[in-house]
Amino acid sequence: MREMVYFIGAGPGDADLITVKGRDILSKADVVIYAGSLVSKEHLEFCKEGVRIFNSAMMNLDEVIEVIKQSEDKGKMVVRLHTGDPSIYGAIKEQMDELKTLGIDYEVIPGVSSFTAAAAAIKSEFTLPKVTQTVILTRVEGRTPVPEGEDLEALAKIGASMAIFLSISMIDKVVAKLRRGYGRNVPIVVVERATWEDERVIYGTLDDISEKVKAANITKCAQILVGDFIDCDYEKSKLYDKSFTHMFREGINEDSSDLHK
The missing domain is CATH 3.30.950.10 (Tetrapyrrole methylase, C-terminal domain)
Incomplete structure (x- = not known):
């Protein structure tokens, strides 16, 4: 039975800026392919014992896909760990297209962009x-x-x-x-x-x-x-302007006690 492949945004640097969902999936992965030139190695400390780790900084597209294919054939969960948010300069489209051709399911977990x-x-x-x-x-x-x-x-x-x-x-x-x-x-x-x-x-x-x-x-x-x-002068937002009503604040009494009802 094939597992899902997960493209996960690791965040911009600080290892705690990965999402809770991203770290949870990372901790369960059997195989992790991470962008070693940009992603903090601290993320790898949350991987389970026995995980296979590959640094994609030294791999080309064919090599990345081959690792994923071989891992999927063995029923292993694969995480492709990208820096920031993978949808921005992440070169994930070409990887996802290859997986689609191979019939391998994948999911993208967004991250904090730089x-x-x-x-x-x-x-x-x-x-x-x-x-x-x-x-x-x-x-x-x-x-x-x-x-x-x-x-x-x-x-x-x-x-x-x-x-x-x-x-x-x-x-x-x-x-x-x-x-x-x-x-x-x-x-x-x-x-x-x-x-x-x-x-x-x-x-x-x-x-x-x-x-x-x-x-x-x-x-x-x-x-x-x-x-x-x-560095500029700006106009305050209408969002918190007490004279500006919207669907959640229409007709609110200015008495602050109403804010707790």
């Missing part, structure tokens, strides 16, 4: 009233291109909050494109290894962030957050 962890690190909210209600997740082109129309300069013209993945090694290129897109100096923050013990946060603007990043020697594992949301 972009939300980075926002938490700087204690900020991406979506502020009268500032922006849109968040763009993207990357600059490098060895892997981006689709036409998704150039960073074009996206910056929207003026939305941005979280830029996989681009810190090209910080000069990122800043040049953002400057042309925004057309002005805007706040920018680099969060290296968000939620890890050695997390570092660098605040700046388009005018000085490249220099600061180079001085700190940050070349990988960093989120670039850009936009006015980092």
